[in-house]
Amino acid sequence: MLLALTATALVVVALLWEVAAPRIAELWARHRAGRQVTAAPDYDPGRERRAEARARHLLRSCVNEEEWAMYRDLGFIRVWGMQTERPGGHDAAAGTPYAYLVYPHKPILAYLPQTGRLLNEYCVAFPDETRPYGSARLPDSDDALAKWMALTGDERRLIETANLHLPGRQLDPRQVKRDLWRLRQWERARARSIAGAERAPGGRVPAS
Amino acid sequence: MKPGHGEVLLAEGDVEVREDEEMLVAEFRRQLDAGMWAAVPLDGGGRRTAQLARSFSDVPRDAERVIFFPRAAGGR
Secondary structure: OHHHHHHHHHHHHHHHHHHHHHHHHHHHHHHHHOOOOOOOOOOOOOHHHHHHHHHHHHHHHHOOHHHHHHHHHHOOEEEEOOOOOOOOOOOOOOOOOOEEEEOOOOOEEEEEOOOOEEEEEEEEEOOOOOOOOOOOOOOHHHHHHHHHHHHHHHHHHHHHHOEEEOOOOOOOHHHHHHHHHHHHHHHHHHHHHHHHHHHOOOOOOOOO | OEOOOEOOOOOOOOOOOHHHHHHHHHHHHHHHHOOEEEEEEEEEOOEEEEEEEOOHHHOOOOOOOOEEEEOOEEOO
């Protein structure tokens, strides 16, 4: 009986040691290093929402009215390409107008508006290098604005920085085709709305 | 722009005031040294663009603001 209890006690002690040993070792190391336990900041569920609200406000103040309305209604911004030779274009379609779809936290997609042909995906990120505090990603609207500023400010530099992939690697081509269709519908509706407002007495264009 | 926080005001001042300009230049350099890109939103009538500034002298004197954002890198 005594032997059985002793064996059981030894097993219990061994199991407890397995569980407690890492914690004890950490506390000992912390004690030797003179570090104190600091309470982790409470999780603030509103922080990211406030950050996104500020980011949307900043985006709206930078892009034009049409681009803001596009982002608000469709979730992406179309940016026209400004290079005389479109990126990656060495075929017969070179020289035709091209554009980019800028999604937050997704690759930038180059395409030909006339035909809807998808050209390339440009994978680009804006990692925070101010370590040790950098890790969280930019709010969605800040990411879209960063891409917009980099594209309109120095398109070639951004494109050369990005990782180039064929369409379909991350963005589903069917979804992109749907987005392009939505964009066309949206532009038609917007054009009708503006034309109707201009014809109306007073000719005032409704604010977007 | 700061990840996890959104827009943060870093410094403000009048470039026509010498002390303010020195403070703005110092902050500009500090941000670029930290690996940020600087952009000035431009309003060209209907079309809006941004101008990337690699030094403080690239910033138009009448610019209302300079926006710093993390440097672009190739993503996955």
